[in-house]
Amino acid sequence: xxxxxxxxxxxxxxxxxxxxxxxxxxxxxxxxxxxxxxxxxxxxxxxxxxxxxxxxxxxxxxxxxxxxxxxxxxxxxxxxxxxxxxxxxxxxxxxxxxxxxxxxxxxxxxxxxxxxxxxxxxxxxxxxxxxxxxxxxxxxxxxxxxxxxxxxxxxxxxxxxxxxxxxxxxxxxxxxxxxxxxxxxxxxxxxxxxxxxxxxxxxxxxxxxxxxxxxxxxxxxxxxxxxxxxxxxxxxxxxxxxxxxxxxxxxxxxxxxxxxxxxxxxxxxxxxxxxxxxxxxxxxxxxxxxxxxxxxxxxxxxxxxxxxxxxxxxxxxxxxxxxxxxxxxxxxxxxxxxxxxxxxxxxxxxxxxxxxxxxxxxxxxxxxxxxxxxxxxxxxxxxxxx
Numbered sequence: 001x002x003x004x005x006x007x008x009x010x011x012x013x014x015x016x017x018x019x020x021x022x023x024x025x026x027x028x029x030x031x032x033x034x035x036x037x038x039x040x041x042x043x044x045x046x047x048x049x050x051x052x053x054x055x056x057x058x059x060x061x062x063x064x065x066x067x068x069x070x071x072x073x074x075x076x077x078x079x080x081x082x083x084x085x086x087x088x089x090x091x092x093x094x095x096x097x098x099x100x101x102x103x104x105x106x107x108x109x110x111x112x113x114x115x116x117x118x119x120x121x122x123x124x125x126x127x128x129x130x131x132x133x134x135x136x137x138x139x140x141x142x143x144x145x146x147x148x149x150x151x152x153x154x155x156x157x158x159x160x161x162x163x164x165x166x167x168x169x170x171x172x173x174x175x176x177x178x179x180x181x182x183x184x185x186x187x188x189x190x191x192x193x194x195x196x197x198x199x200x201x202x203x204x205x206x207x208x209x210x211x212x213x214x215x216x217x218x219x220x221x222x223x224x225x226x227x228x229x230x231x232x233x234x235x236x237x238x239x240x241x242x243x244x245x246x247x248x249x250x251x252x253x254x255x256x257x258x259x260x261x262x263x264x265x266x267x268x269x270x271x272x273x274x275x276x277x278x279x280x281x282x283x284x285x286x287x288x289x290x291x292x293x294x295x296x297x298x299x300x301x302x303x304x305x306x307x308x309x310x311x312x313x314x315x316x317x318x319x320x321x322x323x324x325x326x327x328x329x330x331x332x333x334x335x336x337x338x339x340x341x342x343x344x345x346x347x348x349x350x351x352x353x354x355x356x357x358x359x360x361x362x363x364x365x366x367x368x369x370x371x372x373x374x375x376x377x378x379x380x381x382x383x384x385x386x
Contacts, residue, residue: 014377017351018326018365025215025222027368031290032220032283039282047242049281051255056285057228060292061210062200065256066228067238068214068281072190074274075211075227076118079186080105081270082209082236083158084122087258089266092240096123096270104156106183108143110135111162115188119160122270126160127151142170145177158184163192163202165325175206184208184233190225193217194325196296209233217326217367220287221280231256240269241276303327303366306374310364313378317385328353329364333385336360342384350380 005012015023028036050067057066069075084103085091091101103123107116108130116126129151133139148159159178161171175185187207192198194217202210207229214224227237235257244265251265304321307329311319318332333339336357343350353363369377 011349014348014350014373014380015368016364016366016377017353017368019213019216019367020351021215021222023351023368025213025368026217026219027370028219028221028283028287029290032287035286036221036279036283039279042278044278045252046276046278046281047238047252047254049278050238050242053281053285054234054254054256056288057226060199060288061226061228062203063210063228063234064231065234066226067234067241068276068284069225069227069237069241070223070274070276070280071215072188072211072213072225073115073118074271075190075225076115076186076188077121078227078237078241078271078274079209079211079229079233080119080122080124080158081240082233083184083186084124085236085240087232087236087239087261089239089262089264092236092266092269095240096121098123098125102155102157104151104153105186106148106151106156106159106178108161110142111160111167113162115190116160119186124158127156143174145173148174148177148181148183152181152183156183158186158208160186160188161207163187163189168192168201168205171202171205171207179206179208184230187211191216192325193291194296196292196294199292203228214284214287218284218287218291220284224276224280224284226284226288232258232261235262237271239266241271241274242269243272243275244268300327306366306371307364310374310378310381314381314385326365326367328366330356331362331364331381331385333357333360333362336362339384343380346380346383348376348380350377350384 019026053068054065081095104127105119105124106127106129109128109132129147130143133141178185185208187202187210189202189210190213209229212226214220214226215222238254248264304327307321320330322328322330353365
């Protein structure tokens with residue numbers, strides 16, 4: 001193969017570790033690439049394009065509106081900015097300076113993670129609530145309504161919720177409690193696809209804003225994300241992301257922005273550095289439409305068949321297929337770190353899931369592996385596990 005990576009001296013890799021950002025995320029199909037090429041050949045009004053994207057996102061998620069962001073982390077920052085500023089353009093102009101403004105975002109201690117920084121980037125202050133009794137094995141109780149009440153002091157504006165298969169069941173009760181206290185609910189569901197049903201699940205459970213990655217399971221451009229939710233909050237997020245260097249008299253606002261509430265355009269907002277190109281917006285929307293319409297049972301069956309073939313090619317090795325958010329193959333290994341190092345040392349470096357390597361389990365995830373690369377993956381596994 002002789003292409004751009006060869007010209008740049010960058011090695012192509014077999015990514016059996018999943019749709020990781022550091023490995024370039026998903027592999028886009030021809031329909032997505034065609035949409036991006038078509039979009040690249042014309043000029044458009046980005047606000048108008050985002051308005052069209054909003055309608056597609058709303059249809060797929062059940063939200064009132066949506067926008068394409070430059071990744072899920074940027075979507076979290078825009079979500080926090082929207083909750084802090086609303087449609088007040090003077091507040092938009094101040095961020096991330098939130099001195100004197102209500103800007104506290106409540107978050108259960110068990111939900112804290114490295115992406116909290118994306119919320120704080122907008123000027124938000126994260127307030128820990130609850131205990132980690134379940135996580136430490138010290139007890140069985142999770143976040144309770146009174147713990148939310150105790151943290152509300154007039155400066156709290158939102159509650160942030162990290163969605164996982166383990167926490168998702170808590171969302172309806174948490175959202176109902178938060179919203180009854182006047183707090184917006186931001187759900188980080190960046191990696192909670194598949195299943196396709198999760199596109200709608202979090203809005204249905206009471207979220208005001210939901211974040212998804214566009215460059216993972218959806219199969220869109222790696223640098224994209226989705227923010228879906230309440231119309232005025234999405235309007236605030238978009239106004240803080242767009243290029244606003246436009247004469248007020250000739251400003252054509254996105255069609256879901258209430259001009260009675262925003263009579264003149266704001267200045268460039270805190271999300272100006274999070275701009276999304278027309279090519280990425282077009283690619284993400286096509287990918288979203290295809291993902292929402294796909295036959296999940298058929299996709300899972302196809303993946304299972306490929307994984308069965310990989311397992312069968314490793315005689316004497318204990319393997320098992322696991323159905324989680326994605327269908328994966330677990331391989332028992334005596335020395336996981338050493339085997340993973342051998343895979344990376346080959347002519348075509350192979351990456352595998354390393355979450356349980358220290359426990360002697362290697363994970364093969366085919367979400368970012370094309371079928372024609374299965375033979376290379378099998379050969380690499382044989383060599384590394386010999």
